Amino acid sequence: MSTPAFDPAQRPRIWAVSISRLRDLFFDIASEYVERADLRIVAHGFEDAVHEIDAAGAGRPDVVIAGGSNGAYLKTRVSVPVVLINPTGFDVMHALARARRDGASVALVTHGDTPDEVKRFTAAYGIDVVFASYQSAQDAESVVLDLRDRGIDAVVGPGLVTDLAAHAGMGAVFLYSRASVRAAFDTALEVAQATRRETVRRQRLDNLLQHLRDGVVALDAQGRVEAMNQRLAAVLGIDAANAVGRSLLEIAPDLAGALPDADGDTFSPVRGVSYVVHRGPLAGSGTAAGTVLTFQESRAVERLDRTLRSRQRVQQFTARYRLDDIVGACASIERVRTLVQRYARSDATVLILGESGTGKEMVAQSMHQLSARRDFAFVAINCGAFPEALLESELFGYEEGAFTGARKGGKAGLIEVAHRGTLFLDEIAEMPLSLQSRLLRVLQEREVVRLGSTEPTRVDIRVVAATHRALTEAIEAGRFRADLYYRLNILSIALPPLRERPGDLQPLAAELLLQAATREPRLTARLPDAAAAARALAGIGEPLRRYAWPGNVRELQNVIERIAVELADTDPDEAGEIRLTRDELRTVAPEIFESSARTRKAALTLRERSRHVEADEIRAALAACDGDRDAVCKALGISKTTLWRKLNTV
Structure with a gap:
């Protein structure tokens, strides 16, 4: 629960409360404390004083000073400390001596039972005194009237009693002295300073509690809330301030069954959201006096885990090339630059088409450098450079003991390493069919399962694939999955040969x-x-x-x-x-x-290959535009005749 903020350098606020002649003493010594305290003398008592303190809000006193039944009443009804004025033995002796001068018979009236030391004092000095006590204002009036009827001449007591005695025509001697009131003021200053130190400490702890990213609640030994931060209160849909002092399960019945039975962690749903709930002891006086519960959203734990995983090897996987590194001023290269800038703003999968050596990885790295993922890993793997088994373990990773020779502790695959970054799959046409189905699931579900594991790991990656082959031919030959092709070929870039x-x-x-x-x-x-x-x-x-x-x-x-x-x-x-x-x-x-026939034949083969790559790009554009040829012609800047010719010359 939050405590009111205040300036620690501000003077403590002390209210002196009285409805009797005690108020005169307050005024007499107030000037002595004006430099050390913000002192206010309140001419109200009992319920009226309670209302005034409660209505003060942020300006309420740090400490209240009162005497007799008024002080006892306030002590049980206000939330601020109340310092009672206690008469000293000298005060009693001096007041009784004065009363004896005013009448033959004297009564000492105190709030509550008369202290035994006072009785022993009067007996030791042979002072004939009638002892009486009261609990409330109404009780005090009855006591005074009874003493008058018994023939008592003078009454010694607090302000309320002496006022009643004087009104009844009896002698009245005020019990409190300046010394006892000063002692009460000094005590009030000490209490105020201690309270303020505690308030500052609680404010700092509360500020720390409110800035925690997780939900936190502290419970006493009976399961009642001692403190709760706003994050958890918002999750439970309750007011943190009103929760203090109440049973947690009473105000949040949804938590029944979701809390750990012993110290430790548990995975529990709270209002439809999964949380890791930790239970620990709340120590007090050397023993466990309560419980601390922390609620950490499982998705936050997962995001943190993925971030740490992705950054562990990010220095190994960085993009070196930028868009400015692509040299050339011809129209086809300018179009490539335009597409790279446009596609960098998207997270959609990109298929880069082009002959070997045309700079497909340079284009992929440039796109990564321009994207929102630039601060994370760029992971490149050549799908044709590994045997099938090795490629599978490199891409998907493995658990300890997944196969003979598996690294102790397992290994994260390159798909996991690319979390929040870009995964570049070069020579995608060379990927074995068995791995193509696993890659398709990664693209669809955005999760990867390591070899030897059954638990999927969520990944956030942008996939860029590249090939120098015509994938449509590979699909027709049964070497490449059509569904994977359509999943990869969402956006496409065709690189012109040199x-x-x-x-x-x-x-x-x-x-x-x-x-x-x-x-x-x-x-x-x-x-x-x-x-x-x-x-x-x-x-x-x-x-x-x-x-x-x-x-x-x-x-x-x-x-x-x-x-x-x-x-x-x-x-x-x-x-x-x-x-x-x-x-x-x-x-x-x-x-x-x-200029041999062999060279000319190779050149002719390359031209044919170029036409296939160009046709693949056109087919990809047709798929993206749902077969709308007008839209494709507009996007590629060609006529319908050219579109028809390029599709039918391969």
Whole structure:
């Protein structure tokens, strides 16, 4: 339960309450405490004083000072500490001596039973005193009238009694002295300071409790609520402040059967939501005086677990390439850039089509870098680079003992590692059929089951797949599942082969040469920028453009590496620059000048392959547009005639 906030440096608020002559003493000594306390003297008593204290709200006193029956009444009816004014032995002796001067017979009237030490004191000094006591204001009036009828001349007592005695025509001596009232004020200051220290401590603990992400409740030994944070109160649909002091199961019957019987954890549903409920002891005075219950939503535990898993190996799986790393200015490459930027804003699965060496993984990494998943792992695996059994364990992971040689403790698969990031499946057409069905379930259910386990693990991944094959042909041949194809081919990007973008060849070769120069110390100073690299390749541009490049950018990079080694040993010309000649190119890359039937046949095969990839992209667009050819033509920027021709030339 929250306590009212206050400034710890503020003076403590002390109310002195009296409806009798005690009030005069309050006024007399008030000036002595004005620097240490915010003092208020209240001319009300009993029920009226209770109402005034309750109505004060945030301005209510820290401590109340009162005497006699008024103090006893307030002590049991207000929630703030009440300090009672207690007369000292000197006060009693001095008051009795004064009363003896005013009358022959004297009565000492006290609230509650007369203390034994007072009786022993009067007996020891031979003072003839009648003792009387009262419990309430009405009782005090009866006592005073009875004493008057018994012939008592003077009455010693608290303010209420002396006022009644004076009204009855009797002598009245006020029992309290300045010393006893000062003692009460000093005690009130100590109580106020101690209360404020405790309030500050409780406020800090309450603030800590309210900032916890889990629901928390503290119970006493009888199961009553001592404290509850707002998070749990909101879950249970109750008011945390009103819950204090009441049985938890009484105000939240939904928890019956959901709480652990002993210290420890249990998995329980609360109002339709699953929680991990922990029970622990609430210590007090060295023993367990109650119970602390914490409620942690199971989905939060799962999210935390997945986050930790995904970050454990994130440094191993990072994307290196960005969109700016894709070199080229032709229309097809510009379209690729546009699609990468557009698809990066989506979480839909993407299928990248293109011949080997066209930069499919570079495109996938660029898309990841532009997406909301950029801070998490980019996990790439070549589906054709592993035997079936090894690929299955790499992708899906395994439990300890799942097979001979399994790592102790098991191993998370790459699908789990990619949690909250991107999973890139290169050469997806090479994936065995048995694993295709398991991958399809991952894409549909977003959960993975390790080898040797029956418990599914939830994963949040974005899948990007790539292939250089025509998947439609693989489907017809029974090597690829049609349902997996449609699940993968939601969004698609087709990468053009290098031979179809001759205008990009020179700038791409210059960029690759510049990168190679950074790895070759002898070239670093000679090729300081892309312009210098372009000049070094200026003499061999024509044979580079005429070559079909069946290996695409990867093959070009291979040739450029050889050119870099050759240029490192080339002497600079009069202008201080190095250039590669056609003869030198023929020496380091003779395949570029070959024009055999074998090369022409390979080029023809690549052209046919390109047409298949292009047709696959068109079919993917048709599937995405529900067969609407007008929409497909508009999206791809082609005419209906071109659409028909490209679909029927493969």
